[in-house]
Amino acid sequence: MKAGKVKRKTLVAREDLVDRLSEMAKQRGRSLYDTVNEVFEAAIRAERMGLDLRGVVEERGVLKAARDAGFILGPESLWYDLADLAYEKARRKVLESWFEAGVWLAKRYVTGAVGDAFEAFKRDLETFMWSVPELSIERMGDSVLVRVISPRFTESFTFLFAAFLEGALKTFGYKNTSKEVFRGRIFLEAVKVGVDAQK
Amino acid sequence: MPKSKKLVYVPGDVLDEIMKVSRKRGESISKFIEDALKQAVRVESFGYSMEKAAEILEVIRAQKVLGGVFVPQEVLNYMVEKAYEVEREGLHTKWFENGKLYGKYLKERFENPVQALRSFLEATRWDLGEVEATVEGGVVKLRCVSTVLSVEGTELLAKFIEGAVDGLGYQIQRVDCVRGIIVVEFKA
Numbered sequence: 001m002k003a004g005k006v007k008r009k010t011l012v013a014r015e016d017l018v019d020r021l022s023e024m025a026k027q028r029g030r031s032l033y034d035t036v037n038e039v040f041e042a043a044i045r046a047e048r049m050g051l052d053l054r055g056v057v058e059e060r061g062v063l064k065a066a067r068d069a070g071f072i073l074g075p076e077s078l079w080y081d082l083a084d085l086a087y088e089k090a091r092r093k094v095l096e097s098w099f100e101a102g103v104w105l106a107k108r109y110v111t112g113a114v115g116d117a118f119e120a121f122k123r124d125l126e127t128f129m130w131s132v133p134e135l136s137i138e139r140m141g142d143s144v145l146v147r148v149i150s151p152r153f154t155e156s157f158t159f160l161f162a163a164f165l166e167g168a169l170k171t172f173g174y175k176n177t178s179k180e181v182f183r184g185r186i187f188l189e190a191v192k193v194g195v196d197a198q199k
Numbered sequence: 200m201p202k203s204k205k206l207v208y209v210p211g212d213v214l215d216e217i218m219k220v221s222r223k224r225g226e227s228i229s230k231f232i233e234d235a236l237k238q239a240v241r242v243e244s245f246g247y248s249m250e251k252a253a254e255i256l257e258v259i260r261a262q263k264v265l266g267g268v269f270v271p272q273e274v275l276n277y278m279v280e281k282a283y284e285v286e287r288e289g290l291h292t293k294w295f296e297n298g299k300l301y302g303k304y305l306k307e308r309f310e311n312p313v314q315a316l317r318s319f320l321e322a323t324r325w326d327l328g329e330v331e332a333t334v335e336g337g338v339v340k341l342r343c344v345s346t347v348l349s350v351e352g353t354e355l356l357a358k359f360i361e362g363a364v365d366g367l368g369y370q371i372q373r374v375d376c377v378r379g380i381i382v383v384e385f386k387a
Contacts (some may be wrong), residue, residue: 007211012229015203017236024243033208040209042249043235044216047224049257049308053238056252059259060245063322066269073323074275075297076266078359081290082275085282094274094281101271128269152266164271 065124069105080154087156098160102167118172144174148186155183162186258322283351291358298359302366312367313339343381350378357381
């Protein structure tokens with residue numbers, strides 16, 4: 001929308017917000033009028049598209065966390081196709097690469113400056129796996145129970161994702177005590193290394 | 200204590216739109232204004248403009264609608280390499296068809312689908328260092344550059360982009376694809 005071609009009108013807004021916007025405009029070398037105009041146009045467009053801009057901070061957090069964790073976002077069906085073909089071609093090596101990816105990701109949390117590394121890993125993984133209807137990682141004392149249910153997973157993707165989880169659990173100091181993996185379903189039970197599994 | 204107020208100028212047609220949207224929401228105009236300004240200040244603290252914030256939300260929504268999944272980049276590269284040895288042509292076809300689906304979705308959802316495609320690639324393919332879309336003489340040139348993409352990964356992404364352009368309803372004029380660089384030129 002070009003300034004000067006349309007009639008200007010006035011509206012009343014909170015002074016602190018207008019002042020902040022004025023600072024933003026100065027930083028960008030633009031006028032307050034242009035900046036206010038841009039803000040309202042974007043808000044109107046978002047409204048028309050049914051978007052709630054209040055969610056942007058959370059969504060941005062998801063993308064940033066995934067990016068920092070070395071994940072990439074892409075079409076599910078293509079990823080599953082790749083997993084199937086690679087699994088068929090080099091099963092052992094592909095499983096190893098997923099296991100190593102789990103080790104790497106968990107190590108990132110273990111060696112990072114986060115408070116409870118396991119909790120941070122769990123929270124991020126649950127966020128990244130937004131398309132999985134059920135993913136729960138429960139820590140109970142020295143044990144961990146992992147349950148994943150996703151009818152859309154192919155068989156090979158299920159096994160690969162299970163290898164990834166096993167790699168992560170190992171890095172957090174757990175060893176598997178029980179494992180059930182079927183297409184679309186992963187159930188892992190692990191216990192801290194050095195702790196009697198029967199306890 | 201009520202906060203102090205200030206008068207600001209806005210284009211008349213924007214104010215008309217604000218009134219329409221507020222009416223539709225069943226809220227007062229001042230509520231819409233305050234919300235919009237608050238969000239602008241909030242997203243700005245993350246280094247975004249309101250426009251960029253809306254783009255990010257829309258891209259994520261598209262991913263959720265079309266079945267976007269996060270996978271570790273390293274294993275993806277490995278899988279691409281292995282899968283390529285088995286079924287190169289089949290993969291090309293699948294990536295093209297999937298791109299076409301995305302293109303059709305973007306065409307339906309966005310006023311400027313070419314920019315939406317650029318935003319989509321920029322927001323989701325962070326292995327791409329540069330993504331730009333320029334228009335010259337009616338021809339759109341979409342250029343992606345990556346220093347980390349393999350030959351196989353570049354070729355598959357190029358097929359996806361070709362499919363997306365096809366889905367947008369444009370005619371591809373030229374595709375240039377070498378390791379880490381994809382240039383697709385097309386016109387309406």
